[in-house]
Amino acid sequence: MRTVRALLTVRDAMENAPLGNKVQADIDLLLQHASVARGVVDAATLPSVSDLLGLDITQHPLASRIVLWRGDITSLKVDAIVNAANSGLLGCFRPNHPCIDNVIHAAAGPRLRDDCVLIRRAQQYQPEPNGTARATRAYNLPSRFVLHTVGPAIERGRDVTPRDDADLISSYRSCLQCASELPDSRSIALCCVSTGVFGFPAARGARIAVATVLEFLANNPTLDRVVFNVFRPEDEELYIAALRRAFGLPLDAPAVSNGQPDVAFNAKLSKATQWLRDADYVLIAGGAGLSAAAGLDYNDRALFKRLFPAMAARGHRCMYEFIGFTNWTPELQWGYLLSQLDKARYNWPLSSVYGNLLAIAQSRAAEHHFVLTSNADGMFERNGFDKTRVYTAQGEYGRMQCLKPCTQQVWPTRPLIDAALPFVDPATQEITNADVVPRCPNCGGPVMMNVRGGNWFIDQPYRELRAAFHNWLKSTRDKRLVVIEVGAGFNTPMVVRYPCEDAVEHNPQARFIRINTEHSEVPSSLTNRSVSFDQDATTVLERLRAGLNLV
Structure with a gap:
């Protein structure tokens, strides 16, 4: 069209x-x-x-x-x-x-x-x-x-x-x-x-x-x-x-x-709640704004200064600026990255935002919901979602790979964190023992988290779930599908935002709930099958859960 x-x-x-x-x-x-x-x-x-x-x-x-x-x-x-x-x-x-x-x-x-x-x-x-x-x-x-x-x-x-x-x-x-x-x-x-x-x-x-x-x-x-x-x-x-x-x-x-x-807000909540009650299938989609709603905001300067004071003292401002950053030594790079992964991937507090989404997902049979996310922080899994129903399109912080890559092998991140953290100097954020700086176990070369950051990305671990997700989405065609998209903006719109719009566009029975404080607009072709909220996700999801009478 x-x-x-x-x-x-x-x-x-x-x-x-x-x-x-x-x-x-x-x-x-x-x-x-x-x-x-x-x-x-x-x-x-x-x-x-x-x-x-x-x-x-x-x-x-x-x-x-x-x-x-x-x-x-x-x-x-x-x-x-x-x-x-x-x-x-x-x-x-x-x-x-x-x-x-x-x-x-x-x-x-x-x-x-x-x-x-x-x-x-x-x-x-x-x-x-x-x-x-x-x-x-x-x-x-x-x-x-x-x-x-x-x-x-x-x-x-x-x-x-x-x-x-x-x-x-x-x-x-x-x-x-x-x-x-x-x-x-x-x-x-x-x-x-x-x-x-x-x-x-x-x-x-x-x-x-x-x-x-x-x-x-x-x-x-x-x-x-x-x-x-x-x-x-x-x-x-x-x-x-x-x-x-x-x-x-x-x-x-x-x-x-x-x-x-609050008639406009309440009217939209009422419509979204009714759509969810009537839905046969629910697709939950999350972008960076969802993690931000859970407190993990990569652009939050105050949060960055509190978590990483040594990096702030070096003139850095937020976690987001290290995506693709290369101007540092391996000791500083991994002293920071492994510390950040320890907090974000494994120890971030459970969140009511994810809890409310989980309640909506679990209100129907497992095969009747799926999750699509651009977030690599594992928040869905940590907050109770079945990992076999979560497609992380951009990769996962819980895996490492060779940066060449010399093989298609990936390996878990957690052991590398446990080995390195005792040697991270909090005053400088650097690793003081070069032996624990992560290296490829096969070629000895540099490594990176297994996330989509270049043509070096190994996507083999995600192919099975990607196929499962697309097959599931095809099975919802011409059925009552509700897409709940939270915090997906325009950094990588082709990963979450555009696929969600396309899923609704190609299914006349589908309905769209977009929650986004900065980019809540929807395409004109979807306006009458969508409700959009520019309020914070915590408020909207709490009200939706309450409206559905979910424990």
């Missing part, structure tokens, strides 16, 4: 002949199937801002006509959606670029660009000015129309001017007016115009959007529902703040629904 979308993205509708009817019909069928897989969200069923903020609609009647919703705009069943276009008005030509222009064109199909070409011809190919709105049909989207508007672009280093503000106001106002004039149109979903790749300050943009919508609705009864559509959690927070300000509420007051605090 990504390849098809990429090819359609680069297609030049102005230069190329129109697609044939058969090709177009096949593309429509494919995109309609993708739309069904994404799911359709009826804007009429979404709670209004009056529900979100606990407003009395007799005092604030406009709040009942406004919705704030975080999700994929291409899944909304609404009369019109807004596209933040560029002045060329033909969409984005960069394959898989995450801008909303690309997302909307990819989901609607190539006829959307063909409609835009007609508009360009009618205006003699002049650039589309800022602040207008042009309507096209929506084709394979659940909406009926797409409104294309060009907002202000703020180049890096340039201040926002009053003209920029006026252009953004005009964009929103033009879209609202256009939607109100379309046949049988009563609803519109507004994206965050200009605040993404176009550089307009997000908080300022939210305030302008809210003020413009309220002014329009106060003077125009045509539109029953205006949806502020956001994609990122931080944008959702900015719109909540802008709405509070507009309706005269304290900025630090929690969002409420019928008097209940």
